[in-house]
Amino acid sequence: MATSGNKNMNAKLVLLGDVGAGKSSLVLRFVKGQFIEFQESTIGAAFFSQTVAVNDATVKFEIWDTAGQERYHSLAPMYYRGAAAAIIVYDITNQASFDRAKKWVQELQAQGNPNMVMALAGNKADLIDARKVAAEVIPLGTKLKYSSSNQDMSKIVVQDRKPEAQTYAEENGLFFMETSAKTALNVNDVFSEIAKRLPRLQPAQNPSGMVLMDRPAQTPATASCCS
Amino acid sequence: MYGIQSRKDLAFEYHPQIQILRPSIHARRANITVKFQDLYGFTVEGNVDDVNVLNEVREKVREQGRVWWALEASKGANWYLQTQATSTLKTSLKLSALVNGITLKKLIRKGIPPVLRPKVWFSLSGAAKKKSTVPESYYQDLTMAVEDRVTPATKQIDHDLPRTFPGHPWLDTPEGHAALRRVLVAYSFRDSDVGYCQGLNYVAALLLLVMKTEEDAFWMLSVLLENVLVSDCYTNNLSGCHVEQRVFKDLLTKKCPRLAAHLDSLEFDVSLVCTEWFLCLFSKSVPSETTLRVWDVLFYEGAKVLFHVALAIFKMNEEELLIAHHIGDVISIIQRSTHHLFDPDELLTVAFDKVGFMTTTTISKQRKKQEPAVMAELDQRSRRLNSVNPDEKR
Ligand SMILES: Nc1nc2c(ncn2[C@@H]2O[C@H](COP(=O)(O)OP(=O)(O)OP(=O)(O)O)[C@@H](O)[C@H]2O)c(=O)[nH]1
Ligand SMILES: [Mg+2]
Numbered sequence: 006m007a008t009s010g011n012k013n014m015n016a017k018l019v020l021l022g023d024v025g026a027g028k029s030s031l032v033l034r035f036v037k038g039q040f041i042e043f044q045e046s047t048i049g050a051a052f053f054s055q056t057v058a059v060n061d062a063t064v065k066f067e068i069w070d071t072a073g074q075e076r077y078h079s080l081a082p083m084y085y086r087g088a089a090a091a092i093i094v095y096d097i098t099n100q101a102s103f104d105r106a107k108k109w110v111q112e113l114q115a116q117g118n119p120n121m122v123m124a125l126a127g128n129k130a131d132l133i134d135a136r137k138v139a140a141e142v143i144p145l146g147t148k149l150k151y152s153s154s155n156q157d158m159s160k161i162v163v164q165d166r167k168p169e170a171q172t173y174a175e176e177n178g179l180f181f182m183e184t185s186a187k188t189a190l191n192v193n194d195v196f197s198e199i200a201k202r203l204p205r206l207q208p209a210q211n212p213s214g215m216v217l218m219d220r221p222a223q224t225p226a227t228a229s230c231c232s
Numbered sequence: 233m234y235g236i237q238s239r240k241d242l243a244f245e246y247h248p249q250i251q252i253l254r255p256s257i258h259a260r261r262a263n264i265t266v267k268f269q270d271l272y273g274f275t276v277e278g279n280v281d282d283v284n285v286l287n288e289v290r291e292k293v294r295e296q297g298r299v300w301w302a303l304e305a306s307k308g309a310n311w312y313l314q315t316q317a318t319s320t321l322k323t324s325l326k327l328s329a330l331v332n333g334i335t336l337k338k339l340i341r342k343g344i345p346p347v348l349r350p351k352v353w354f355s356l357s358g359a360a361k362k363k364s365t366v367p368e369s370y371y372q373d374l375t376m377a378v379e380d381r382v383t384p385a386t387k388q389i390d391h392d393l394p395r396t397f398p399g400h401p402w403l404d405t406p407e408g409h410a411a412l413r414r415v416l417v418a419y420s421f422r423d424s425d426v427g428y429c430q431g432l433n434y435v436a437a438l439l440l441l442v443m444k445t446e447e448d449a450f451w452m453l454s455v456l457l458e459n460v461l462v463s464d465c466y467t468n469n470l471s472g473c474h475v476e477q478r479v480f481k482d483l484l485t486k487k488c489p490r491l492a493a494h495l496d497s498l499e500f501d502v503s504l505v506c507t508e509w510f511l512c513l514f515s516k517s518v519p520s521e522t523t524l525r526v527w528d529v530l531f532y533e534g535a536k537v538l539f540h541v542a543l544a545i546f547k548m549n550e551e552e553l554l555i556a557h558h559i560g561d562v563i564s565i566i567q568r569s570t571h572h573l574f575d576p577d578e579l580l581t582v583a584f585d586k587v588g589f590m591t592t593t594t595i596s597k598q599r600k601k602q603e604p605a606v607m608a609e610l611d612q613r614s615r616r617l618n619s620v621n622p623d624e625k626r
Contacts, residue, residue, distance in 0.1 A: 015558075024430075025391055043398040048431045048516060049507035052563045067560050069504075074388065074430045079469040079610055083501055112617060 012062040016203055017069070018196075019085045021109040022094030023102035024073035027128040030186035031094060032070045035196055040187050047072045050084050057193075057200050064200040066090075085113060090122040090199045095170075097127045097183065098135040103170065110177055122202045123179040124195050127170050130183040131190065138170055271346065272441050272520040273401045278574065285574040289521060292577070297345035303335075312336050313355055337532070341580060344528045350443045357531035358459055359451040371447045375414050378421045385420035385428035389413060396433040403437050412437055415450045419457075426457060429466035431511040438515050442524060452531075461535050462599060465511070469610050476510050477503040478602040479595065480539055487543055487587060491550050500559050502546075505566050509542055517570045518579075525576035536595045537583075544583035545570060 020028040029044045029051065036055045053068040069084040071077070085091060091113055095106040106125065113121060127138060174181035180198060184191045266283060270276045271290070278286075303311060314329055344352050354360050363370070393409040402408045415436050420428045435456070439449040457466065464472035481502060485492040495502060508516055513530070514523045530537045546553070549569050556562045573579050 015560075024388065041398075043394045045398060045516075046392050046395045046430050046433065048434070048511050050504070052504070052560070052567075054560050072430060076429060076466075076468060076470055079471075079474065079613065080503075080507060082613070083503055087499070108617075115616065 013065065014062070014203070015065045015067060016089040016200075017087055018066045018090040018092065018199065019069045019071060019088045020092045020094060021071055021081065021085070021106075021113075022073060022126075023096065023099070023105040026073060026094040026096045026099075026102050026106075027184075027186050028070050028073065028092075028094050031092070031126065031128060031184060031192055031195075032068055034186045034189055034192045036068070038189075040189075049077070049080060055196075057197050059197060059200040064203060066196065066200075081112075082116070085117055088118065088121060089203055090124070091117070092124045092126050092195060092199070093179070094126045094128050095138065096129050097138045098129055098132050100137045103127075103138045107173065110179065114177070120204055122199050123177075124199055125170060125174045125179045125181045126191075126195055127168075127181070127183040129185060129187070131185040131188045138168070269401070270520055272438075272524075273403075274397070274520050275399060276519060276574075278572065282572060282574050289575055289577075293343065293345060293521075296343050297347065299339070299342075300345050300348055303339075307332070310355070312352060340528050340532050341584060343525050343576065346442075346524075349524070349528070350445075350448060353442070353452060353527075353531050354448055357452065357455045359448070359455040362455050362458075363451045371418065371450055374418045374421065378417055381417075381421075383420070383427070386417050388430070389416045389420070389428050389433070392430060392433045396437050400437075403441070408437075408440075411440055411446050415440065415446055415453065418450055419453055422454065423457065425467045429470075429511075431508075432466060434512045434515045438520070438523065438527075441520075456531075460530065469614075470511075471606055471610060473507065473510055474606045474610065475599050475602050476535075476538070477506060478606065479598045480506055480510075480542060482598060482602075483539055483543060483590075484546060488546055488550060491546060491553055494554050495562065498557065498559055498562065500562050504559075505563060506542055509545075510538055513538065514541065514570075518573045519571075522573045522576040522579060525580060529580070534592050536590055536592050539590065539595065540583040540587050541579065543587045544579055545573075547586055548579070548582050 020032065022028050029047050030040060032053050033039050033041065033044065036053045047070055050069050050071045053070065054065060055068065056063050056065045071081060071084050093106045093109045095102040110123065110125070113123060171181050180202070182191045182195050184195060186192060265277055265279055267275055267277050268283070270286065311332060314332055390413070393413055394404070396412060397403045400408070403412065412433065416428055416432060420426070432453070436449060436453050439452045440446065443449040443452055462472040462476055465476070484502060514526055526537065526541050545566065549565050552565050553562060556565060
């Protein structure tokens with residue numbers, strides 16, 4: 006089915022969100038499997054790359070972890086330009102960071118790539134007692150498993166009463182997860198869900214121009230056998 | 233027997249032992265990583281070669297110290313202050329001032345000895361002059377007056393204190409946090425347009441380590457933001473920083489046309505890596521002694537130095553960058569190179585001898601040229617965003 010040339014792709018991914026929402030911590034958890042209590046504040050942006058396997062293909066993420074302070078937002082277009090995916094991060098213990106996240110969504114919708122896969126991550130989900138966003142949601146706990154790679158996505162979000170963020174995400178075409186860089190909850194899942202949703206890995210859809218192929222047009226033989 | 237642990241121990245008192253290690257092909261092949269503290273207390277990770285380079289650098293620093301002391305002995309303690317000749321001076325004095333000026337510029341590019349840094353920086357940067365225009369108790373009065381005030385700036389500062397060089401043996405202590413807090417908070421009240429901008433925490437922290445006293449660090453920060461760097465580098469939407477980035481791109485095209493074209497073809501915007509250099513003045517990117525050597529020149533020759541150094545980093549890696557075909561590779565080449573810039577002379581030689589001559593006047597002209605485009609771009613963005621969030625306008 007999928008040709009070998011199409012199996013490995015690169016995708017630019019950008020993390021946006023308020024100061025201290027945990028963008029760098031999420032990336033560090035995803036890329037190195039670590040959590041540091043005091044993470045240096047990001048200036049401009051930091052770059053990382055990490056590969057994930059989806060089905061029988063791999064996606065190499067080129068990750069831009071941006072700075073959160075308001076005045077740095079004027080730099081953001083440089084980082085989200087041409088991105089295939091974005092993770093918009095807020096801190097569940099901080100309502101202002103959720104408001105800020107909504108603004109990022111609007112900005113990306115207005116001027117980003119229309120095929121961009123967007124994820125909304127409610128981070129610091131381990132701080133249940135300090136929760137401010139969607140406080141009425143049934144406490145996270147037994148239903149949620151760490152690194153639930155084969156778990157159905159719909160089970161990850163508590164279903165009885167949808168939290169504010171979940172509703173917002175649905176209305177705006179994002180997928181939503183609560184994460185914790187500290188405990189690793191859902192961190193890998195956000196990235197692999199993005200990888201799955203990237204246009205190129207769904208044969209039914211047209212590949213997005215924003216997804217860069219590792220070895221473009223190098224496999225003429227396989228290309229003809231697929232018709 | 234000689235496990236990683238014992239190698240680490242060696243690294244601490246590395247001087248004689250590492251000399252023996254150096255020729256060992258095994259040690260190099262193994263590419264052992266050692267961790268140790270540098271002159272300013274930062275933990276550095278490097279291989280055996282890096283340790284050797286640092287040893288050589290220390291030796292050179294000592295040599296430079298001897299040169300400076302000899303000059304003090306022959307010309308008097310504050311000889312370097314007598315470099316700006318005024319027209320009223322007699323010709324012979326003017327001449328000696330000129331000679332001193334040339335000597336000083338050369339000397340500074342070779343590095344100010346760490347013990348003399350506080351004194352030399354303070355006078356040559358203009359901080360001493362700035363301080364002398366206000367009452368003696370200015371800093372103390374200011375810090376006392378604003379101690380208990382809470383503003384968006386102070387909140388952000390508090391948030392960043394433990395996130396500024398975490399793990400540093402002094403900066404990351406209650407005492408270090410308190411000192412850094414006072415400097416940053418005081419400055420945020422001195423210039424409310426700047427308030428507090430992330431990035432200044434790293435700059436102020438390093439200033440504290442060098443200057444030793446909070447008050448001097450505060451004045452250095454003031455002179456840096458108010459006189460040395462381009463204006464509006466840290467305000468509002470960082471417009472000054474945007475200007476510098478555009479000027480830098482033009483310079484790169486001029487000085488390294490092949491490389492600039494190659495990076496262009498990869499759709500690699502150099503600002504992706506340079507923004508942090510210009511905002512943190514390299515303090516987050518290169519080893520501490522190398523950063524401070526850049527600052528030695530920065531405080532004497534001005535902000536054009538940042539362009540020299542940034543160009544040098546690209547120039548030093550030109551060959552390797554030309555064969556990189558992926559943005560990720562470009563970034564890792566640059567990062568690997570900057571993290572290993574343990575030899576300041578290597579960098580500064582390229583920065584000043586290979587990059588070529590640039591005057592502050594031409595840079596200023598370039599800035600003027602870029603300003604309208606930056607303003608238009610920023611303005612366009614904010615208007616677009618306002619039309620997305622119409623309620624924001626009210
Ligand atoms: N309890 C908890 N703390 C977290 C989590 N993620 C991040 N933090 C903490 O939140 C603080 C900020 O995290 P960062 O990752 O630096 O935040 P950031 O979004 O990158 O911040 P900027 O770079 O300033 O924009 C750090 O002190 C982290 O330890 C989490 O999942 N749980
Ligand atoms: Mg960060």
